[in-house]
Amino acid sequence: MLKRISDRVQLRGAKVAILMLLAGLAVLASGQQEVRPHVAELSIEGPIGPATTDYLVRTMEEAQELGAQLVVIQMDTPGGLDAATRDIIKHILASPIPVATYVHPAGARAASAGTYILYASHIAAMTPATTLGAATPVQMGGVPGQPPPGEAPESAEKESGEQEKEKDEKPGEKKEAPTSGTALERKMVNDSVAFIRGLARRHGRNADWAEKAVREAATLTASEALELNVIDIVAKDNEDLLRQVAGRKVALETGEITLSADIAELPVEAYEPDWRNEILALITNPQIAYILLLIGIYGLIFEGYNPGALVPGIVGIICLLLAFYALQVLPINYAGLALIIVGALLIVAEVFMPSFGALGIGGVIALVIGSVMLIDSDVPGMQVSRGLIGAIAGVSGLALLGFLMAVGKSLRKPRVAIDQALVGRTAIVSNIEDGEVLVHVDGEIWSAHCDQPLQPGQRVRIVGQKGLKLQVEPG
Structure with missing residues (x-):
């Protein structure tokens, strides 16, 4: 009886200890996620893609839940994908707390997609020696408005006539920007102009220069942007930025609010990308997605020729699924994807059905052309590197050459019954x-x-x- 009572006491003691441990962990977790007023600092560095959108959207929501009074996005970008940029802008416009986009540090730029994000932000700021602009939408094949390769430029007489017409125009009279290029290019430019003018009017910024940035790829320095009412603030550092925004009125979707006068005294907390965002950024890198695609294709092909090997098939399926996930958020050309698959099949077919190089050479050519066509974008950092394509083509060519030499050597051996x-x-x-x-x-x-x-x-x-x-x- 006494032993049974002792066992019960020990069991209850263990339960109490476990509950106390869980309570301690909960208190520790709540201490780490304490809700308190602060300024959230985020960063955009490099091309804007799906990983950037995921990072900004999730982090801004987390900062809001933890009591952020202002979100400062430090930006240095050459541009990015249209879909990712629009998703970011939608979230900024719908944000219940003010968002300040700050082009920083010195030497940074807010080019192309960065200009749209700057215009969409409740507060647009730049540091000296930074630039913004060049917001003309681009696509595979060139910049809208430029004549196709090989097409003769307009005659000198037409240019001189246009110059005379410009002289006759009254100063300050708004001149309609000329339209050129294909119907698709004009459609892209006009859509972008309407979008950025709408963002400019929403925050009372210079809509005419915004249109010029889209149609003519115009750019400005920080001081020029402030003078033309393109941005709101020129600040030398974060502390200077917070001092200047203190007490400022901003228009949110829910109405106009005034930032606290002591916002510069609030702690600044940096929100870094987490492991999930790092993995997403790695997978959606065009170079990595391209390599995963090739590994996946070759893995499944070799598994088909060696049923039961398992390793090529398992690795191939995993890599192919990761590649397809990355490609579905990247602007890909499906003709290029088809050429890559056909090229890989032809190269492998050369090994099992020797055609003295016909299949293999055709496969290498299809692989190279498909690789060049795969990512349908001119955005810097969002293309498959030509060096990587050359390396893949070189390795495939050397492997094909080695196989053909082995076949030729075997054919030169004397035949034996x-x-x-x-x-x-x-x-x-x-x-x-x-x-x-x-x-x-x-x-x-x-x-x-x-x-x-x-x-x-x-x-x-x-x-x-x-x-x-x-x-x-x-x-």
Whole structure:
């Protein structure tokens, strides 16, 4: 009885200890996620893609839950994908807390997609020696408005006539920007102009210059942007930025609010990308997505030719799924994807159905052309590197050349009848039982006959072959 009571007491004590441990962990977790007023600092560095959108959206929501009074996005970008940029802008416009986009540090830029994000932000700021602009949408094949390669430029008479017309225009009169290029290019430019003008009017910024940035790829320095009412603030550092925004009125979707006068005194907390965002950034890198695609294709092909190998198939499926996930958020050309698949199939087919190079060379050509066409974007950092494509093509070509040389070498060997292929080879006696001799040659066990006594482990030479039986003699 006493032992039973003691066991119950020990069990209850263990339960209490576990509950206290869980309570301590909960308190510790709540301490790490304490809700308190602060300024959230985020960063955009490099091309804007799906990983950037995921990082900004999730981090801004987290900062809001933890009591952020202002979100400062430090930006240095050459541009990015249109879909990712619009997702970021939608989230900024719908944000219940003010968002200040700050082009920082010195030498940074807010080019192309960065200009749109700057215009969409509640507060637009730059540091000295930074630039913004060049917001013309681009696509595969060139910049809208430029004549196609090989097309003659407009005549000198037309240019001079346009110049005379410009002289006759009254100062300050708004001039309609000329339209040129294909219908698709004009559609892209006009859509972008309407989008950025709408963002400019929402925050009372210079809409005419915004249109010029889209149509003519115009750029400005920080001081020029402030003078033309393109941005709101020029600040030398974060502290200066927070001092200047203190007490400022901003228009949110829910209405106008005034930033606290002591916002510069709030702690600044940096929100870094987490492991999930790092993995997403790695996978959606066009170079990595391209390599994963090739590994996946070759893995499945080799698994098909060697059923049961498992490793090529498992690795191939995983890599292919990761590649497809990355490609579905990247602007890809499906003709390029099809050419890559066909090229890989032709290269592998050359190994199993030798065509003296016809299939292999065609496969390498299809692989290179498809790789160049794969990512349908001119955004810096969002293309497959030409060096990587050249390296893949070079390795494929060398492998193909080695295979063709091996095939040629085998064709130059003298032909031997199938029932005499082992004559002249050396074998090892593996077993002798009831007068039957078994020899080991090239990983195979053969039945043999010898006119002289042999011992297991003895080396012999094959002097004849009759059916499945070898004639050997001590070697």
